[in-house]
Amino acid sequence: YYVATSYREKRLDSRLSHLQSAVDEYNKAKNEFASKATEDEMRLLRFQKKLDDEKGAGLMGLSLQATMETLLMLGLYKQTDQLYRDFKVPDKRYWWLKLKSLAEKEEWEELEKF
Amino acid sequence: MAAHLSYGRVNLNILREAARKELREFLDKCAGSKAIVWDEYLTGPFGLIAQYSLLKEHEVEKMFTLKTGRLPSADVKNIIFFVRPRLELMDIIAENVFNEDKLHSTRDFHILFVPRRSMLCEQRLKEQGVLGSFINIDEYILDLIPYDGDLLSMEYESAFRECYLENDQTSLYHTAKGLMTLQALYGTIPQIYGKGECARHVANMMLRMKREFAGIQNQILPVFDTLLLLDRNVDLLTPLATQLTYEGLIDEIYGITNGYVKLPPEKFAQKKQGEASKDLPTEPKKLQLNSAEELYAEIRDKNFNAVGAALSKKAKIISAAFEERHNAKTVGEIKQFVSQLPHMQAARSSLANHTSIAELIKDITTSEAFFDNLTVEQEFMTGVDTDKVNTYIEDRIAQKDPLIKILRLVCMQSVCNNGLKQKVLDHYKREILQTYGYEYILTLNNLEKGGLLKPQTSSRNNNPTIRKTLKLWMEDANEQNPNDISYVYSGYAPLSIRLTQLLARPGWRSIEEVLKMLPGPHFEERQQLPAGLHKKRQQGENRTTLVFFLGGVTYAEIAALRFLSQMEDSGMEYVIATTKLINGASWIKSLMDTPEAQMH
Numbered sequence: 262y263y264v265a266t267s268y269r270e271k272r273l274d275s276r277l278s279h280l281q282s283a284v285d286e287y288n289k290a291k292n293e294f295a296s297k298a299t300e301d302e303m304r305l306l307r308f309q310k311k312l313d314d315e316k317g318a319g320l321m322g323l324s325l326q327a328t329m330e331t332l333l334m335l336g337l338y339k340q341t342d343q344l345y346r347d348f349k350v351p352d353k354r355y356w357w358l359k360l361k362s363l364a365e366k367e368e369w370e371e372l373e374k375f
Numbered sequence: 376m377a378a379h380l381s382y383g384r385v386n387l388n389i390l391r392e393a394a395r396k397e398l399r400e401f402l403d404k405c406a407g408s409k410a411i412v413w414d415e416y417l418t419g420p421f422g423l424i425a426q427y428s429l430l431k432e433h434e435v436e437k438m439f440t441l442k443t444g445r446l447p448s449a450d451v452k453n454i455i456f457f458v459r460p461r462l463e464l465m466d467i468i469a470e471n472v473f474n475e476d477k478l479h480s481t482r483d484f485h486i487l488f489v490p491r492r493s494m495l496c497e498q499r500l501k502e503q504g505v506l507g508s509f510i511n512i513d514e515y516i517l518d519l520i521p522y523d524g525d526l527l528s529m530e531y532e533s534a535f536r537e538c539y540l541e542n543d544q545t546s547l548y549h550t551a552k553g554l555m556t557l558q559a560l561y562g563t564i565p566q567i568y569g570k571g572e573c574a575r576h577v578a579n580m581m582l583r584m585k586r587e588f589a590g591i592q593n594q595i596l597p598v599f600d601t602l603l604l605l606d607r608n609v610d611l612l613t614p615l616a617t618q619l620t621y622e623g624l625i626d627e628i629y630g631i632t633n634g635y636v637k638l639p640p641e642k643f644a645q646k647k648q649g650e651a652s653k654d655l656p657t658e659p660k661k662l663q664l665n666s667a668e669e670l671y672a673e674i675r676d677k678n679f680n681a682v683g684a685a686l687s688k689k690a691k692i693i694s695a696a697f698e699e700r701h702n703a704k705t706v707g708e709i710k711q712f713v714s715q716l717p718h719m720q721a722a723r724s725s726l727a728n729h730t731s732i733a734e735l736i737k738d739i740t741t742s743e744a745f746f747d748n749l750t751v752e753q754e755f756m757t758g759v760d761t762d763k764v765n766t767y768i769e770d771r772i773a774q775k776d777p778l779i780k781i782l783r784l785v786c787m788q789s790v791c792n793n794g795l796k797q798k799v800l801d802h803y804k805r806e807i808l809q810t811y812g813y814e815y816i817l818t819l820n821n822l823e824k825g826g827l828l829k830p831q832t833s834s835r836n837n838n839p840t841i842r843k844t845l846k847l848w849m850e851d852a853n854e855q856n857p858n859d860i861s862y863v864y865s866g867y868a869p870l871s872i873r874l875t876q877l878l879a880r881p882g883w884r885s886i887e888e889v890l891k892m893l894p895g896p897h898f899e900e901r902q903q904l905p906a907g908l909h910k911k912r913q914q915g916e917n918r919t920t921l922v923f924f925l926g927g928v929t930y931a932e933i934a935a936l937r938f939l940s941q942m943e944d945s946g947m948e949y950v951i952a953t954t955k956l957i958n959g960a961s962w963i964k965s966l967m968d969t970p971e972a973q974m975h
Contacts, residue, residue: 294801295816302813324812326775350809357773 277303301325301348312340325350326358333362379667380521384919384940384948385598387521389560394424394517401513402433405485407452410437412471414458417489419633420530421457423520443467445474455485457515460493469503476508485511490518490549518553519952522634523665525940526933527952529553530633534954535607535926536965538573539825546954547573550925551580553952554602557921562597563902564921568878571606571895573925578604578900585902597904599950600918603875607926609893610870611827615787615959616752618931619865621682622664622675624736626930626958637661642731662728670725676934678854678862679740682733686726693723748780752787756867757848758839761792764799772806778815779967781807783959786827793838794831817968825966826894837892844889845873860935872935875922879947917948927957 280303287296309320309328316337320328325348332341345355380388402409411430427438437449441464446454454475458464472484488496492514500506519527534546554577558564563585569578607614618627629636637659666672674685696719703709739745751767754760768784785803789795795803804819822828842848847868849861860876861868877886883897890897922936928951936949957965 294804295820298805298808298813298816301808305813325809327812348809351769351806353769354773354806354810357770 277306280306304347308344312337326354329355329358330362333359379524379665381524384525384917385561385950387524387527387950390519390527390557391424391521393556393560394520395429397515398425399429399433401487401511401515402430402435402455404511404513405453405455405483407434407483408450409433409435409453409455410439410449410451411435412439412441412446412454412456414456414464414489415440416459417457419635420517420520422633423522424517441467441471443470446471451482453483453485455487457487457489460488460491460496462496462499465496465499466503469500469505472505472508473503484509486513488512488514490514490516516552516556518549519557522956525937525950527557527950528956529952529954530956531954532965535825535957535962536821538926539608540821540966544573544576547576547925548580550923550954551577551584554581554923555584558593560595561599562595563593563904564599564602565597565902565904566601567604567900567902568601568883568898569604569900570874570890570893570897571604571609571925573606573895574604575896575898577923577925578898582900582902594905598919599921601920603878603920603922605871605874605922605924606895607924608826609874609895612756612787612790613864613867613869613871613932614927614929614957614962615783615790615827616756616864616867617749618863618929618958619678619680620676620863620931620934621679621733621736622934623863623929623931623958624679624740625664625732626956627960628736628739630958630961631664631930631956634665635661635663638732638735642735643728668725670722670729674729675930676863676937678857678865679733679736680854680865683737684855686730686733689722689726690730693719693726748784751784753866755784755787755791756864758791758842761788762796762799764802768803769806772810775810778807778811779960779963782818782822782963786822786963789828791838792831793836794829797830800828800830815967818966821966821968822963827963827966841870841889841892844886845870845877847873857938860938863931863935863938869932869935871924871928872932872939875920875936875949876939879918879920879945917946919948919950921950921952924951924953927955927962928953929958930956 280299284296284299284303287293287299305325305328306321309323312332313320316335320331323331325344329341329344329350332338332344341359344350380386380391427435430438436451437447439447439449441456441458456468458468468486475482475484486509492512497506497512500509518529520530522528529546529549531546531549537543537546567578567581569575618624622631625631625636629638638661640658640660643660664671664675666675670689673689674682677685696715700709700712703712747767751765765784765788768781768788771784772781785807789800794800807815807819819828845868847861847870849859849866849868852859852861852866854862854865859868860872863869874883877883883890924932933951936951939945940948
């Protein structure tokens, strides 16, 4: 329920507080997976906010995968790697993404690095 | 006009006529010229009942779509709103009426609720201060809509969601009511069987309604011998699988709504000499699909792999028929040939249409993606590696394939494995949320509530037993000349239809054990017929069963039932009814929740 309301909130801080309530509810219901996923989403939103402010990357509200994709397009490799580690993205999917994005940009140098 | 409805064993035109009569009576209540304002969702189902010409005969001069703001101007005396009983629609109506009042117009307003009026909606209109503006508030009971000669649908999209997610039994009430209407027209159905919670509820409601009308004896000789009520959640697997009949594939790829399909126009461009590709049509080609079309009736239920052969055979017959003209010598012969021309030309254009459709579908079914997907589905259905993370699904997520396709596969794996190991389930869920976005957590929750996705609770997996006892997988499915219903999914025999088949012969007692493994109770009820209405059955006469799918049915399942009706030794003919015609994609979509993200 809180999840649905959170999407109606245009402002970040109120959305985060709704999500926090959702985490509490999920904990009460002993739904570990959902509370972890919700915390991850809050973490992602804060990360997106920071980068949007610093670099104007336009990340807000994107999925994790789409965020990483955008960062790769912008050439922000360090931040992408950070997300990959922080959110424990499976290697297989990450490599697919990196391969595809870098090949599209024809960044062969960066590609060779991994 | 609706000839296709009277071809079948049971003349469904009677039902359609009854519905039309009621509509006419309502329209005549509002004297003078009229404009109808439509709840857009209703126009499709209404098209199956009445064409514009019928409305026109009753002085309907204009039709609008219900939307906010002001009504379009029209020189009519009556404005009639045709709406579903939904609160949000009431607000729009109130706004319409309010704006109209400001113009001091002298029009009369009416509302027709489909399928039932609702206290809540009238209350809402009252709150908005416009209830008094309506001269007639009426309901138009349209529960079961005749769809084809052997098919009835309520076109009630959210039935599965309401029953299994929201615990809302409104749709079951409509179902029971619809079945009562049907019995009033076609006689009391002596035997009722059912499997599932919802089936039980509907049967209970029917019996209660019958008691309430105890005084009135239905004097109609029963047309249906048996009613079988089946819950969709007894067989969650079948709709998830890709249908492989011709009609099923058309629905999977292009979607059939209210008997119509929209196709990409390129293939249907009329090729005329001189004006090459100058003006290709850009509007999608809209085709009506039902058994009134001879050729379509012949091929719709075939496995797609048998459609090509059927089409080329038909092509030969048609061109042979055209060749006949050279043999026509006498005036009489020529006359006879000419009289057949319109029929032959219709057949030829229908052949051209279906050849084009078949080509379009073939492009897709022969693609690698389609083949890979089908291979994984078939592995799941035969129980191969259903307990671990599937690499094909992982790859498809990494490639960001459409989410519905992914969900369909994951759900299928879960259903086939009687739930997934917690670790496997969490892995899929994380993959989906990280790739498609956190908002889909609501959708995943819904799928879990509906039982399509679940963690394994016991190590016992009943599926192999069920599969073996009910012979759900046939290694040697014959697609060209089928001898078993498994041809509709090229190997997999839909569980729902196996249950139906076994009920007719040898009876459910033989599969008691398996029935207990499937969710919900199974039961049998009898309805007393007044003396003298017991049918005296002649030797070799077929019995008729009405199979009602609560929560939706697919075209492939319908095809399988039609196949059973045609089998010479089955002794049973089937008429099919459902809350909604579905396929895997439309079904999953009805279970999805996607809040609009507005933050930027």
